[in-house]
Each structure stands twice: as structure tokens, then as C-alpha cells.
Amino acid sequence: MSFADASLTALRVFREVAQRGTLTAAAVALGYTQSAVSRQIASLERAAGTRLLERRHDGVLLTPAGQLVLRRAATVLDQVDATARELAGLPDEHGTVRLGWFASAGAWLVPRALAELHRTHPAITVTTREGSTPALVRALRAETIDLALLAAAPPFRPPDSETPALHLQTLVERSLCVAVPEAHPLARGEFIDVADLHGQRWIAGPTSGEDRLMGVWPGLDERPEIAHTARDWLAKLRLIAAGCGITTVPAGLTGALPSGVRILPVRGGPREQRRLLLARLPKPPAEPVARLAAALRAVAIESDRRSMTG
Amino acid sequence: MSFADASLTALRVFREVAQRGTLTAAAVALGYTQSAVSRQIASLERAAGTRLLERRHDGVLLTPAGQLVLRRAATVLDQVDATARELAGLPDEHGTVRLGWFASAGAWLVPRALAELHRTHPAITVTTREGSTPALVRALRAETIDLALLAAAPPFRPPDSETPALHLQTLVERSLCVAVPEAHPLARGEFIDVADLHGQRWIAGPTSGEDRLMGVWPGLDERPEIAHTARDWLAKLRLIAAGCGITTVPAGLTGALPSGVRILPVRGGPREQRRLLLARLPKPPAEPVARLAAALRAVAIESDRRSMTG
DNA sequence: GCGTGGTATGCGTAGATGTCATGAGCTTCG
DNA sequence: CGAAGCTCATGACATCTACGCATACCACGC
The missing domain is CATH 3.40.190.10 (Periplasmic binding protein-like II)
Structure with a gap:
């Protein structure tokens, strides 16, 4: 029994758990029961030979081994899903950016930036999801989204302490x-x-x-x-x-x-x-991701200037 | 049912089939029965929604969709196996090169080159396998080996007609x-x-x-x-x-x-x-792969010079 | 103490995944 | 031409996996 015997479903479940922070939430998201998720994780841990999650009364945390597995699982699942799309003849997702945002950004910044991006780069498709800061951070780590708009209050600590540290950029303060x-x-x-x-x-x-x-x-x-x-x-x-x-x-x-x-x-x-942050994984972003980031930055700064002077 | 529902075992089986060129041979290599392999392939094709293999009386050929899946499967399985090694605390395989050779290269060129490489770059580990030209070419495509020494006779056609074309280099003629x-x-x-x-x-x-x-x-x-x-x-x-x-x-x-x-x-x-060819996939080789290629080249050329003059 | 989050686990069933045996198609050889 | 030998496919059966359900357990907060 080695990690090589792990199953793709187990990896999917694991990614979802890492993203949701809770077996139960992952189960809901996947349409499974909580027990199924628990067993899948247990089986994955058996295959890995180590604990991947630290169980806490309010959910789970990734152990170092778990973080390792998450990184690999994310790229593996991306590959598989990309293959599925390609086989289905769907347009590949290179032109698609997945953005996560916290609630108040959805009312103003996100729609403006998307309109702007659509005007200047109509080929780029953006899908978005709302979420809390920890949910978005987990989603970034699980590579389920490419960019996240986060709100931050003093003392402006980084939103998580895992490695590699997220790439953070303050849009406006x-x-x-x-x-x-x-x-x-x-x-x-x-x-x-x-x-x-x-x-x-x-x-x-x-x-x-x-x-x-x-x-x-x-x-x-x-x-x-x-x-x-x-x-x-x-x-x-x-x-x-x-x-x-x-x-x-x-x-x-x-x-x-x-x-x-x-x-x-x-x-x-x-x-x-209050700071509005744009967060992503530290690796260099794909070109459409960079475009969306630029559009968000531009709109944020422009609206900041207008509200200062107006 | 989509390709995303494929299983890792199915991908493994598929890679083996692509490498062996025959369901039966893959079954032997994997310790399965031929029927199990046949079913796994059938299930993968059901998931993919297309034929991945063209059945012929002397084995199977990859369809275009099959070539696509093979490329993806190779990287997916590499990721998974790398994770397994990393979790097991084994040294990662970045310093390892997998070389395939046809029988007559094993008697002279391969041992000489390995000795030379070990002298100059002791950190590089090399594993090798003997095989026929088509077997080695399939192994290259399945990314089961990194380099292959092939023999070629006139009219010196490329060893397969798939895309992307293999990168070929004549060591000696x-x-x-x-x-x-x-x-x-x-x-x-x-x-x-x-x-x-x-x-x-x-x-x-x-x-x-x-x-x-x-x-x-x-x-x-x-x-x-x-x-x-x-x-x-x-x-x-x-x-x-x-x-x-x-x-x-x-x-x-x-x-x-x-x-x-x-x-x-x-x-x-x-x-x-007769030409002695060094073949690899067209993407840029990792550094240890390039080192081994250089050593093989050096030994081949040197032995050529010696036998001409001596 | 009890309700409300969480996770783990015993149990029964349905489905996936193997083996075995057999069949069907093709090539080669006598 | 017919038998042998190779290929892959498939029906019948066994087994093992992985699910849902129900329940147990633990920690926290009222």
C-alpha cells in the first residue's frame, strides 16, 4: 500500500476538504455523506502512510504532509479535468480566470472590473465565487480559484501561515x-x-x-x-x-x-x-489572470481617486 | 460519465498498454489477466467518450484522442508517483535518468558511457532497460524512459509518425x-x-x-x-x-x-x-538527461575515432 | 445538562473490478 | 484448405470496495 494506490476520487475529496476546512462541508459540496468523506480521507491517509489532516473540534487543518499532497493533488486533478474538457471538445480553460471575492467587493469592484475587462479583452472568461477570507484562502491553496479579493483589518497579518506564503497586493487602503x-x-x-x-x-x-x-x-x-x-x-x-x-x-x-x-x-x-487585498499563489500567474488582476487594480485605484476628489 | 471519472488504475493500465503495444503484454507486465486489461481500457474509453485505441490484429495503435490521453496520463502518474516517493521520504528522482537501449548497445556503449558519467557526475543515477526499437519508442511516448538508443538502417525513416515528432540525433554512422x-x-x-x-x-x-x-x-x-x-x-x-x-x-x-x-x-x-540514434521527446530535457546524452555522445564519438584510426 | 457543531465507525447493500472460460477475427504455416 | 497461434471482447461468477444510514463520541457554549 503506497500513495501510488490512491484513487482519484480520494484526491478530489481531499481537495474539497482542504478547500472547505471541514469534512462535513466538503461532503455537502460533493453530494456525499459525511461518513463517506471521512472514509475517503482515512483511506488516503492509509495510502500515504501519514496523517494528512489534523483533526480539531472545529474542523481540520492540513499537516505538512497534507500540504504536500494538496499541491500535487491540485495539479493532478487539473490535468485530468483539462483532459476531460479537451476530449469533450470544449474550449480549453486557458482563457478562463476563477476569481473569489468577499461580499462587499461584489457590489462594486467586481462588476466594474469585469465590465472593463470584457471591453478590453473580450476573449477572457471570468467565473467568480463569493466567500469568506479563510474560505478563499483555502480555495487559493487548493487551486480552485486563481485570484482572491480579500478584506484586511489591522494588524494586517498574512491570511495564513502556510508555505509558500501567498502573494499579496494592496489595492486600496x-x-x-x-x-x-x-x-x-x-x-x-x-x-x-x-x-x-x-x-x-x-x-x-x-x-x-x-x-x-x-x-x-x-x-x-x-x-x-x-x-x-x-x-x-x-x-x-x-x-x-x-x-x-x-x-x-x-x-x-x-x-x-x-x-x-x-x-x-x-x-x-x-x-x-481597511485594506482591499488581491491575493494569489506565489507562482507566476497565467496571462489572463494577470489581465484580470490589472483590471481590478485599475478600477480600484480609479474609484479611489474619484471618491477622494469627488 | 466524463473523463474526470476515470480512475488512476485505468490510466496506469492505459500507459502500460501504450508502452507495450498490446493488451496481452500489458497484462503480463502488470500481473493482470488480459481480460482485466481489456475491461479497464473499455471503461476508460467509456469515460473518455471516444475510442482511445485502434484495434489491430497484431495489437493496438493509439488514436489521436489516445495520444492526448497518454500525454496527460504520463504527467498525472508521474505526479502521483513523485508524491508517493516524497511521502515515503525517498530521495526524489530528479537525479535519475531512465535510458532504453537496443541489444547491441548494451555490450559496449552503455557500460562505457555509464562509467564515464559516474566518474564526472557521481550524483546522477541511471536506470536502463533493453528493448526493441518500437518498444523503446513507445516507452519514450509513455514517458517511461527519458532517452533511447536506437539502431536505424536505410532508408532512415523516423521510428514513428506520431506527433510531436521525436527528437533524434545520430551518434555514429x-x-x-x-x-x-x-x-x-x-x-x-x-x-x-x-x-x-x-x-x-x-x-x-x-x-x-x-x-x-x-x-x-x-x-x-x-x-x-x-x-x-x-x-x-x-x-x-x-x-x-x-x-x-x-x-x-x-x-x-x-x-x-x-x-x-x-x-x-x-x-x-x-x-x-547503420546509424546509432539517440532519441527523446522534443521537449527540453532535464539537466541529468542532458548529461547522460552528452556522455553517450562523447563515448560514441571517441570509440568511433579510435576504431577508425586503430 | 443539553443542544450544536464537529469526526469516527458498525452494518448492510450495490457496484466496480478482478478471474476464468469462451468466442470471434485475423495471419501464418503445413 | 484447415489447424495453430496470435490478437481483443465478453458472459458468468466471486470478491472487495465504497457508499448511505444510524449511531457513538468529543468539545464547546448557553
Whole structure:
């Protein structure tokens, strides 16, 4: 029994697990039961002769051997799938880029950049997926996506500590803002004082375990009143327009506002910087990947300049 | 059902079949029955949605789709096996070259070149296999060997017509010679006249179907008398030393003669040129492969020079 | 303590993957 | 021409694998 006896399905399952971070999630994604996934991993580990995953109560982590196997599995599966496409007479995927993005980038930056890219390079096809930062990072490592737009807050640590380190590029760095209804008293000025945020009703994101609470201004010295929780930006902004509360937003969202909402910077207190990062594996990107990266960069910078001056 | 559902075993079987040229031979090599191989291929073809092999009465040929799959399968299996080695803590195979050679190169050129290479580059490991020209060509295509020493006779056609064409390099081009016992009347002169070859007793190679008869001087206008057939060079030469007959030999064998045998050129009749070719896939070779190629070239040329002048 | 995440495992079944035996097609040889 | 010898294909059967289901187990948070 050696790794050479591993099966392609096992490699597929393993890649999915590495990407999802959880046997259960991988099972759902693959349409398997959790037990099937558990067994596949067990069999792969038996073939490899080592543990590939470190089991934790909140999911799994890749051991060094697991990282090795993941790298190889990714290229193996890519080869196989490319062969399948080629045999099926489908266009090969060299002109296709897979982009992952975190929720707030989808409202503004991604569509703009795709439109721009389609104008200048119509031959490039882009597929995208939304995901959380850790999900996107895992997807990058599993080579399931080629590029990821990530949000980062101080202290700006790299999003994972595995090797090789991801290639990171800061697209823009902006201050966190607050979105308020146009009719709201806070909406009268050109900025909001941090002291005025006391006692507000907040619209937060879904509380996602380890992550810090999103949507509420950080560092408030009170227990915030969460009036609503929503994941979707459009829902959140509509709730604001309806006067149901206020929430924090990245400055980049300015261009995508529905009527009835104003976005204002906050003065006083520590500056809440947020970075928009473009991440990829450190190896040199294929040409369409580089094109998309360039388009994202261009749109981000241009929109940054416009919102500074406008 | 798509090619993505193919199994690694099927790919392994397919590679072996491509390398052997026959389901039956692949089955023997793999320790399977012929029927198992047949089923595996059938299942792979079902997954691919096309025929990968053209069935012929004397074996199989790869269809264009089959060539595509072979290329991919070779890299996939290489990846998997490399992973297996790495997990097992074995040294990786980057320093290893796999060389294939046809029988008469094994007696002289190969050992000399390996000794030379070991002296100058002790870190490079070489594994070798003997094989017929078509077997070696298939092994090159299946990426089971990195380099092949081939023999070629006029009209010097490329050894296969698949794409991409193999990269071929002529190491030496020499005339076919005849080996005779020292005590033989023909051994008295410095050369043999083609007319004197009439009525001799020949030691031939095993009659291998399509191939022309080896060991007997080509173009004799009589039915030759085959006294013995032998595959092994040492056996053949010993038979000659014992006076049992004569046979044709490539000139390069001169340096590896047992006592009691003389090798002489033949005058009269058309010149029977034989080339020693070094073949590899057209992609740029890894550094150890290039080193071995250089060593083979050097030894071949040097031995050519010595036998011309000596 | 109990509900809610996670993973592991016993059990029964369906399907994949082998072997064996046989068949069908072609070439070679007597 | 017919038998032998080679090829690949295929029906019948055994076995082993890998799945789903149900359950057990463990750690965390309320």
C-alpha cells in the first residue's frame, strides 16, 4: 500500500476538504455523506502512510504532509479535468480566470472590473465565487480559484501561515465609514463624530463564530444594540434607507448606494483602516489572470481617486 | 460519465498498454489477466467518450484522442508517483535518468558511457532497460524512459509518425560488419568480399515477425542457411568463436570481443550503413538527461575515432 | 445538562473490478 | 484448405470496495 494506490476520487475529496476546512462541508459540496468523506480521507491517509489532516473540534487543518499532497493533488486533478474538457471538445480553460471575492467587493469592484475587462479583452472568461477570507484562502491553496479579493483589518497579518506564503497586493487602503439614512440626524454633516455613535441601533452581519462582529463600529465602549442582522449588502442598505438602523461599510461601496442612504467618514477615536487585498499563489500567474488582476487594480485605484476628489 | 471519472488504475493500465503495444503484454507486465486489461481500457474509453485505441490484429495503435490521453496520463502518474516517493521520504528522482537501449548497445556503449558519467557526475543515477526499437519508442511516448538508443538502417525513416515528432540525433554512422572465427578462412584478410559470403552458415537473431531477419548479411541472393539463432550477443560471439557460424555485427561492437573472434568490413555490393540514434521527446530535457546524452555522445564519438584510426 | 457543531465507525447493500472460460477475427504455416 | 497461434471482447461468477444510514463520541457554549 503506497500513495501510488490512491484513487482519484480520494484526491478530489481531499481537495474539497482542504478547500472547505471541514469534512462535513466538503461532503455537502460533493453530494456525499459525511461518513463517506471521512472514509475517503482515512483511506488516503492509509495510502500515504501519514496523517494528512489534523483533526480539531472545529474542523481540520492540513499537516505538512497534507500540504504536500494538496499541491500535487491540485495539479493532478487539473490535468485530468483539462483532459476531460479537451476530449469533450470544449474550449480549453486557458482563457478562463476563477476569481473569489468577499461580499462587499461584489457590489462594486467586481462588476466594474469585469465590465472593463470584457471591453478590453473580450476573449477572457471570468467565473467568480463569493466567500469568506479563510474560505478563499483555502480555495487559493487548493487551486480552485486563481485570484482572491480579500478584506484586511489591522494588524494586517498574512491570511495564513502556510508555505509558500501567498502573494499579496494592496489595492486600496481606506477608512471604515458608516452608512446612515438620509433623514438621520447624523446625515446632516460631512462626517460623523465617534462620540455620536453611542446608543445607535446597529445592523450587524451574521455572527460567524471566531470572526469579530461585523457591521458595528469597532471599539465602542458599550454593548451595541443589534436591531437587525443581515448578510446581504443590498438588504442592509435598504434597511438603512428604511431608517431601521445604521452600519459600517467599506468606503468602496460609495458608488453602489441605493437612494436614501448616505455614507460618511468617522472622526475621533483610532482610525479604522481597511485594506482591499488581491491575493494569489506565489507562482507566476497565467496571462489572463494577470489581465484580470490589472483590471481590478485599475478600477480600484480609479474609484479611489474619484471618491477622494469627488 | 466524463473523463474526470476515470480512475488512476485505468490510466496506469492505459500507459502500460501504450508502452507495450498490446493488451496481452500489458497484462503480463502488470500481473493482470488480459481480460482485466481489456475491461479497464473499455471503461476508460467509456469515460473518455471516444475510442482511445485502434484495434489491430497484431495489437493496438493509439488514436489521436489516445495520444492526448497518454500525454496527460504520463504527467498525472508521474505526479502521483513523485508524491508517493516524497511521502515515503525517498530521495526524489530528479537525479535519475531512465535510458532504453537496443541489444547491441548494451555490450559496449552503455557500460562505457555509464562509467564515464559516474566518474564526472557521481550524483546522477541511471536506470536502463533493453528493448526493441518500437518498444523503446513507445516507452519514450509513455514517458517511461527519458532517452533511447536506437539502431536505424536505410532508408532512415523516423521510428514513428506520431506527433510531436521525436527528437533524434545520430551518434555514429558505421558500416555493418561480419564477425568470423579467427580460424575461419575469411579471417585471413583485412576485409571480406561480399561474394565470399555465399554458402556460409549463419547465426541469426530470433525471427521476430515483421522485422527483417537479423544477423544475416542483407541482400544475399540465396536462401541463407541458418545454423543457429540466438538473441544474446555474448552467446552469438561464443558460438562464432567455437566455429559454429558467422553473423553480422554493428561495427561498434569491436571493443567488446571475446577471444577467437574477428570483425571485418565487407567490400563489394551496396554499402550497408547503420546509424546509432539517440532519441527523446522534443521537449527540453532535464539537466541529468542532458548529461547522460552528452556522455553517450562523447563515448560514441571517441570509440568511433579510435576504431577508425586503430 | 443539553443542544450544536464537529469526526469516527458498525452494518448492510450495490457496484466496480478482478478471474476464468469462451468466442470471434485475423495471419501464418503445413 | 484447415489447424495453430496470435490478437481483443465478453458472459458468468466471486470478491472487495465504497457508499448511505444510524449511531457513538468529543468539545464547546448557553
